[in-house]
Amino acid sequence: MNPTVSKTSRSTVRVVIAEDQGMVLGALAALLEIEGDISVIARARNGKEAVQAVLHHKPDVFITDIEMPEMTGLEAAAEIKRQRCATRVIILTTFARAGYLRRALDAGASGYLLKDMRAEELAEAVRRVHRGLRVVDPELAAEAWSEPDPLTDRERQVLRLAGEGMSSGDIATNLGLSEGTVRNYLSEAISKLGAANRVEAARIARTKGWL
Amino acid sequence: MNPTVSKTSRSTVRVVIAEDQGMVLGALAALLEIEGDISVIARARNGKEAVQAVLHHKPDVFITDIEMPEMTGLEAAAEIKRQRCATRVIILTTFARAGYLRRALDAGASGYLLKDMRAEELAEAVRRVHRGLRVVDPELAAEAWSEPDPLTDRERQVLRLAGEGMSSGDIATNLGLSEGTVRNYLSEAISKLGAANRVEAARIARTKGWL
DNA sequence: AGAATCCGGTGACAAATGTCATCCGCTTGG
DNA sequence: CCAAGCGGATGACATTTGTCACCGGATTCT
Secondary structure, eight states, rough: OHHHHHHHSSSOOOEEEOOOOHHHHHHHHHHHHTTTEEEEEEESHHHHHHOOOOHOOOOEEEEEEESSSSHHOOOOOOOOOOTOOOEEEEEEEEEOOOHHHHHHHHOOOOOEEEESSSSSHHHHHHHHHHHTEEEEEEEHHHHHSOOOOOOOOOHHHHHHHHHHOOHHHHHHHHHHHOHHHHHHHHHHHHTTTOSSSSSHHHHHHHHHHHH | OOOHHHHHHSSSSEEEEESSHHHHHHHHHHHHTSSTOOOOOOOSSOOOOOOOOHHHHSSSSEEEEESSSSSSSSHHHEEEEEEOOOEEEEEEOOOOOHHHHHHHHHTTOSSEEEETTTTTHHHHHHHHHHHHEEOOOOOHHHHHSSSOOOHHHHHHHHHHHHTTTHHHHHHHHHTTTHHHHHEEEEEHHOOOTSSSHHHHHHHHHHHHHHO
């Protein structure tokens, strides 16, 4: 509409990327650098580094993986928003899990992309998000809101440990509960998820992103 | 030494890449394209496509992920070697699993890289492999040869299904065995892996790449 | 203050799981 | 030919798991 606005929207978009796999991190940076209007000003290999980099550089857009050491991408996103930083966040992950998406949006993310989308969509998403738009797969969004996480915190903890191969007794010791109580929680979780046993229950919860 | 040899060794290295995650595939291609001496002549999103592309283009180097739909990268590598194709193979994966590395080398791969290595190492590895050298992390290699897979085929099958949450009965029906036999195999696998139960056993086997 | 919940816990019981010793039929190698 | 092995099956047993009904204290709602 007017020259000054045009100047802003035409200038390069400044980006920070966080991703724990070095190869993928470098490759994504290369992919974005090819675009003339996007510039990668910092890279991070875990959530903590990412938060520092973002708070320091105040980029236009922050792209982050979810599963990283030290601090997850979701936690990093939440922290950045809590610090009232204007940077917009794009979550870039392997997992089409409703629970992740929901937590991402709760954490104030503007975009949620899957790594198996076409490579060209990344740069496009960066531009759209920079313009203030949201970028979320509509199908996944629908699923995220239709299926709320049915597990209580205790059920989640217990199920997570059970999925790692711990026995009810081990879990009880680990959480300071009695073994019977652990079995009760497990039983509840199994029935809520429509599973036949603890292993299947853990598998279902994982694929839904309910951990 | 002499102009014609120099011409060959200085010309660009022709590469085919296979990787099921579109973003990562595009990004890796971008990463390699910025190197002046490497050219990505084809991309594939599963093992079958990859084999066709390699047999058709006869590239100098074939870079492939392992876990892909249709056909795994390891199977693709084996198939290519079986067809007596001179293309050298680099496996590029997330997993530092001894079993994977061993199968990769058995399949005739020249390199085994982890995605969490530094991005610059990829181009370097491509050049080394093209020169006829091998590129394998020495530490991982040592582990691969010191720890042979202790599981029999049956134990592996049974353990895989158990890890998905099936009951002994289900597994028995699925494999046409009796339930008791399934429990015997499971018990054997558990003791061989030093686990306390089927879930832990499956976890251990998975992290070792014994599936 | 009383009722309704929530969080943990108990006890009991059926079913599934893990472990062993043993057995059968079939190669395979002396 | 016969012994040794191997894949698979049985039966029996102790342990773990999954389910349920029910108890007690603390919180919350009214």
